[in-house]
Amino acid sequence: ATKIPFSLKRNEALLTFEAEEVAQRLIKMDKYTVDLDSKTAEIRGKPTALGMGVKFELHVTISGRKINVSEVPELPIPEEWMRDKLELNFQKSEYGGGEVKDVCYDKQSGAAAVTFLRPGAANSFVRRAKYPFHVNGHSYRLSVSPDTCVHLKKLQVYGGISKKTILLQGIPEMEDDEESVEDMIKIHFQKPSRGGGEIENVKYVSGQGVCVWFEE
Template sequence: MSKDVYETELSVLNQENAELKREIEKLKEELAECCSALSQDGKIKKKVAEMKVEFTHMEDTEGGFADTNTHCVFSVTTRIPFKLNQNQALLTLEDEEVAERLTKMGKHTVNLDGTTADVKVVPFTVGMGVKFELHVTISGKKINVSDIPELPIPDEWMRDKLELNFYKSEHGGGEVENVKYDKRSRTAVITFTRPGAMASIVRCARHPFYVNGRCHRISVSPSTDGHLEKLQLFSGISTKTILLKGIKETEDDEESVQDMIEIHFQKPSNGGGETESIKYVSKGAVWVSFEEDA
């Protein structure tokens, strides 16, 4: 082996070694993220971005007894973000076996309009995602009251005034069973004796509250209780999506290069097959997101 060939192969091996080290560090970071998500008391801590939730069904009443509450179930699945860097591409194939075969082949010589590029195919590791059901119960007899004014009167008087206010409210109401008043937070929970008495009240978010000849505005909202069920954390290597690295920069536009890459990996003679989607980045970086395959 000549010295030039030896140095070339050594340079390639060093480059591959550096890439493997970066992949190992990335996997370590993801492992640390998964571990930090579990606190010592067994609770799971995960930041979930604001999202739209899908209402799936209403729960039936157990035991055949009349239930004045409304029980709702929402299915929530977080999207998984991934940073796609310059000269990289994500390719999703229709067949898992094709993705596995292309990954095992490792390197592919791709024709980019007269020039060739040695593209490296590596498994695509999906970050941590969260899936759970959100169970929400909306009370049929209780309402939450906030923004109660601070007044120099005993707590018992304030409870009486709140009870009287919602007993004869112009927006509905009725006989009050109980008033739980918290002076520090300026909030209260009003429980009516008649189911459904609160329905017309919560349609208006701000209500007049008359005390000592003055009108104050208090906020009213339904009393709800929520909890999570069927919580799942998922992470791993994608079975259909592969990551392409080392794509050379060309004078062609990004879309044309993307098409040439896709054509190469569609050909059975190159070990490929039908593709579902591809995203190539020639400059800078972009964020792509993955979601559960429905």
């Protein structure tokens, strides 16, 4: 489910009804006289304007022919020679390699991209993080990882107004805890004689504001 944020400020409450028509009826009334313990409060009700929410699908494709290589040692040899040595090294079948089609090497970053000729040849590197590299009489361990392509699909932006929820403002300072105030709000707004109905949820904040989340 997509989650959409809403900023609930001090001395405000969100009141969600089971039926959409109840919330819409109360919003049209605008003001309510509510008994809160020993206080009678004039509270206003407004539509709940939601922030923006985003929904998307993330598709990751793992290449079967290409791997990325890093931690290539910096050696005093030309880049062309290093490309050749990488190609020879990754063609060794005993280490899971295969015939190499192309090597793209960047000396400055110490990274390379190796493309194999046979589809699926890169699959043997999916579960291994290191690969032996022998050059000029020395042995090194290169970091290897499969080449991936990330696609973002079905991007949707959500917003608008929650039709079942009203925002209550103007709640006076209360000595009671938040749960007690929520109970008082429920008692008032669940009565049909006051335009109310069955309540799904109440969230009241007496102190610092909070961020609440609506599910699309």
